Every structure is written in structure tokens, then in C-alpha cells.
């Protein structure tokens with residue numbers, strides 16, 4: 001029994017681990033990369049000491065190997081053990097794109113479709129008889145299971161991109177494979193990374209968003225992170241019938257805009273997934289080569 005006014009002692013195991021996330025997107029190394037100073041940007045990112053960094057695609061401008069190398073060098077400069085990146089439409093522009101992504105950005109084992117013969121995503125497989133590639137499967141889907149303190153976080157990395165195209169499409173057979181794997185895993189919290197928005201329509205939308213929202217609800221994923229539009233858009237979606245809800249964090253580009261007054265940005269989620277969560281929007285302005293940062297708390 002505890003005396004009135006005194007709380008029971010909470011052990012380290014019982015105490016919820018504080019998880020702080022940086023969300024970055026659309027780095028666009030190559031032709032579309034900004035003229036800002038990447039070292040100054042890295043210093044700013046590292047000043048937050050995040051537990052997890054999620055990077056939601058468009059690492060490159062044209063999927064060139066040199067651009068992938070530059071993106072990897074930048075990402076390696078982030079002072080965090082867990083930097084998880086996915087591909088965007090600009091990262092899938094040629095027949096080597098998926099190979100470069102695997103070589104420079106993520107070496108994790110990919111999720112393959114359970115029934116390849118039932119897939120209908122365009123260019124999901126390249127023609128073996130006319131290319132000299134080792135790997136003819138172009139999708140870049142994978143799962144990361146990471147521990148932050150006593151919290152195990154499941155990160156679903158879903159490839160919404162279609163080779164050569166800007167619009168998105170998620171293969172249903174891949175979602176089935178994800179579901180099968182997720183059922184076997186134990187975790188405390190989950191989040192989904194996808195380049196295209198699953199809630200809002202832009203001029204290059206995700207055509208199969210219905211399947212993805214269904215998947216998110218089925219697995220009780222509470223947080224979805226995306227990029228693509230280069231705009232900030234934070235939305236909560238509630239299903240009145242199924243009685244569940246999730247939040248989608250869409251962040252603008254980190255480092256591609258050089259226009260006066262047009263901001264680059266990133267998000268910092270302090271105490272992610274708790275009642276105490278605070279969302280910081282950090283904007284980066286570049287005027288005549290001088291970088292300045294502003295921070296809003298929402």
C-alpha cells in the first residue's frame with residue numbers, strides 16, 4: 001500500500017522511454033539540391049540529438065549514382081544510430097535506381113511479394129532477357145525493428161514509387177507480405193514511412209491510397225510519415241465506423257529550394273506518441289547565401 005499523495009515508485013522498465021524523432025524529406029542531391037551549406041544544416045539537425053531520424057524519400061534528383069553517393073554521405077553525417085530512409089519518385093528514374101538505393105542508402109532485407117504472378121505494379125520486375133542486371137525486382141520495401149531504451153519500434157518502409165513515374169502506386173501483394181511478417185513480430189509502437197501522401201491528393205498522387213489506409217488501420221499504425229509535395233501538412237484521420245485514427249506527418253523539402261522566402265524545413269517530434277508530445281516545425285531560410293532558422297511549436 002502507498003501513502004496518500006505519494007506515487008508508487010516506477011521502475012526503469014515500467015517508465016515509458018522518451019522517443020524523439022526528426023523527420024526529414026526530399027533532400028534532392030544533384031541538380032535540384034539547394035545552394036545552402038550542408039555542413040551548417042547537419043550541425044542544426046545534430047543539435048536535436050534525436051533517437052530516430054526518418055527520411056521520406058527523394059534523396060536524389062535523377063537517381064544517378066553520384067547523387068546517391070552524396071545523399072549517403074550527408075545521411076552518414078547525421079549523429080544518430082537510427083537513420084531510416086525510403087525511396088521517392090526521383091530515386092526511381094532508371095534501371096539501376098534500386099541497385100544504387102540498396103548499395104548506398106539501405107542494406108536491409110527487402111520484402112518480396114508472396115505471389116509474384118499476381119502483381120500488377122508497372123515495372124515491378126524488369127525484363128531479365130533484355131537487361132544485364134543481377135536484381136530485376138525494383139521495389140524497395142523493408143521492415144526495421146529498433147529498440148530505443150525499453151521501447152521496441154516497428155518501422156514499415158513502404159515503396160510507393162513506380163519506376164520512371166511521378167505518381168505513386170502500392171502493390172497489394174506487397175502489403176500482404178508485410179502483413180504476414182508483421183504478425184510474427186512483437187513491438188510497442190509502430191510507424192509507416194511512405195513517400196506519397198495516403199490522405200491528400202496532389203497532382204502526382206498515390207493511386208492506391210485506399211489499400212494503404214486499409215493496411216494502416218488493420219495494423220493499428222498510429223503515425224504515417226511522408227514527403228513528396230514539398231509542403232507541410234499535418235492531418236489526423238479518424239474512422240468513425242472502425243473507431244480508430246492515425247496522424248499523417250507530411251514535411252516539406254529539407255534542401256531543394258533556393259527561392260527567396262521559400263522555406264526548406266524539417267520536423268522534430270519530442271516525446272513522440274505520448275500525451276506530452278510537442279511538434280517543432282523548423283524552417284530554413286536561404287537569402288543571398290545566408291542561412292537562418294526559425295522554430296515554431298505546435
Ligand SMILES: [Fe+2]
Nearest residue numbers: 026058090228
Ligand atoms: Fe521531391
